[in-house]
Amino acid sequence: xxxxxxxxxxxxxxxxxxxxxxxxxxxxxxxxxxxxxxxxxxxxxxxxxxxxxxxxxxxxxxxxxxxxxxxxxxxxxxxxxxxxxxxxxxxxxxxxxxxxxxxxxxxxxxxxxxxxxxxxxxxxxxxxxxxxxxxxxxxxxxxxxxxxxxxxxxxxxxxxxxxxxxxxxxxxxxxxxxxxxxxxxxxxxxxxxxxxxxxxxxxxxxxxxxxxxxxxxxxxxxxxxxxxxxxxxxxxxxxxxxxxxxxxxxxxxxxxxxxxxxxxxxxxxxxxxxxxxxxxxxxxxxxxxxxxxxxxxxxxxxxxxxxxxxxxxxxxxxxxxxxxxxxxxxxxxxxxxxxxxxxxxxxxxxxxxxxxxxxxxxxxxxxxxxxxxx
Numbered sequence: 466x467x468x469x470x471x472x473x474x475x476x477x478x479x480x481x482x483x484x485x486x487x488x489x490x491x492x493x494x495x496x497x498x499x500x501x502x503x504x505x506x507x508x509x510x511x512x513x514x515x516x517x518x519x520x521x522x523x524x525x526x527x528x529x530x531x532x533x534x535x536x537x538x539x540x541x542x543x544x545x546x547x548x549x550x551x552x553x554x555x556x557x558x559x560x561x562x563x564x565x566x567x568x569x570x571x572x573x574x575x576x577x578x579x580x581x582x583x584x585x586x587x588x589x590x591x592x593x594x595x596x597x598x599x600x601x602x603x604x605x606x607x608x609x610x611x612x613x614x615x616x617x618x619x620x621x622x623x624x625x626x627x628x629x630x631x632x633x634x635x636x637x638x639x640x641x642x643x644x645x646x647x648x649x650x651x652x653x654x655x656x657x658x659x660x661x662x663x664x665x666x667x668x669x670x671x672x673x674x675x676x677x678x679x680x681x682x683x684x685x686x687x688x689x690x691x692x693x694x695x696x697x698x699x700x701x702x703x704x705x706x707x708x709x710x711x712x713x714x715x716x717x718x719x720x721x722x723x724x725x726x727x728x729x730x731x732x733x734x735x736x737x738x739x740x741x742x743x744x745x746x747x748x749x750x751x752x753x754x755x756x757x758x759x760x761x762x763x764x765x766x767x768x769x770x771x772x773x774x775x776x777x778x779x780x781x782x783x784x785x786x787x788x789x790x791x792x793x794x795x796x797x798x799x800x801x802x803x804x805x806x807x808x809x810x811x812x813x814x815x816x817x818x819x820x821x822x823x824x825x826x827x828x829x830x831x832x833x834x835x836x837x838x839x
Contacts, residue, residue: 471496482515485523493523497530519550524557533558592818599796603726606718621724629690629725630732634739636689637682641673641740644681645747648672653756662756666766669748674775678741680827683786686733687819691794694725695815698798699808707799717799726791733787734780741779778839782830789826790819 471482485493516523528536537558540551610616652668698721701707710717745767752758797815801807 480515481527482517484518485516485526486518486520487522490522490526493526497526519553521553521557524554525561527554528558528561533561596792596796599799600792602718603722603792606716607723610719610723616719618720618724621720622728625725625728626732628693629686629728630735633686633689633732633736637685637736637740638743640685641678641681641743642747644677645669645673645744645749646751648677648744649748649751650755653751663758663762663766665752665756666749666758666763667770669752670745670767670771671775673741673744673748674771674779676779676827676831677744679737679779679782679786680823681744682733682736682740682783683790683823684820686729686736686787687790687823688816690729691790691797691815691819692812694791694794695798695801695812696808698795699801699811702799702801703803703805703808705803722795725795726788729787729791730784733790734783737780737783741776774839778834782827785826785830786823789822793818793822 471480483489531539536554540546540554546554649665649669652665653662656662656664656668698707701721707717707721710720749760749763752763753760794815797811797818801811
């Protein structure tokens with residue numbers, strides 16, 4: 466039958482008896498606090514063999530009572546302690562030593578800052594190299610199956626088209642409508658000072674045809690679909706389903722990646738068109754209700770004063786953004802190590818990378834179209 470641990474100090478002798486286990490932790494803790502700090506200059510005689518049962522909780526209390534260094538010294542001077550107990554105490558001492566270490570102060574020297582910048586640049590370059598290789602592998606697989614219709618995954622393509630396109634229509638339409646209304650309110654507020662509120666229609670049309678329609682749709686898809694692709698493929702890798710696909714002689718690129726990429730490239734232009742229409746409708750509604758601009762006048766401005774080239778500019782960016790978002794989402798899914806933590810980290814990374822690449826490509830496209838006069 467177990468007896469609670471005891472701590473008694475008589476003159477220069479410290480007597481430790483009973484079971485030093487988690488069950489008696491509170492009792493032993495109170496006894497240690499009552500004993501107060503132990504003067505390390507005094508030579509106490511401690512006999513570890515009088516202790517009954519011992520676990521990590523009891524070993525941590527011994528380290529707190531005697532100090533890790535003194536306990537380690539006592540352990541080396543007591544050869545009769547059995548190996549099991551000696552190992553338990555040693556592991557506890559090492560664990561407490563690691564937790565007690567003060568973290569080193571981060572260096573802010575110029576060399577250290579340059580090293581961190583170089584490390585980040587090298588990681589970015591490695592990621593771009595991996596993304597380029599993955600893109601090349603995808604294109605090669607597409608060309609290989611292009612002339613073999615029996616290898617086309619039509620069912621998977623339609624399923625992903627439904628998930629990435631149709632299910633995202635309501636949120637894209639609603640958000641674009643609200644942003645269109647906000648842009649119209651803001652434009653009317655500024656243009657009213659110049660007596661040019663009629664140009665609010667032009668402002669909304671230009672902004673959504675060229676930028677906002679495709680950008681809002683792409684960012685929503687990046688947060689909604691890229692994360693889904695990474696989580697799906699990451700979970701499959703964690704469950705070793707991708708390895709099973711390879712074992713069956715199937716190509717994961719052909720089976721899992723191509724249908725997702727093609728579905729994204731079809732659905733994002735549709736979402737972009739819906740976003741453009743919804744944004745212009747939202748801005749037009751504000752013009753009708755707040756600025757007293759008649760609907761026929763709005764339609765006349767859209768028909769006569771807004772060149773169709775702006776619509777083509779906006780729509781031309783949608784497939785490029787879709788391809789990049791889908792590639793990043795699938796690549797991050799394949800990069801997961803199999804644990805739940807890795808799936809979460811790569812899902813977050815996929816969303817961040819997708820949004821970053823969308824904004825970067827949009828900036829490059831804006832400069833290109835400006836130089837081309839489009």
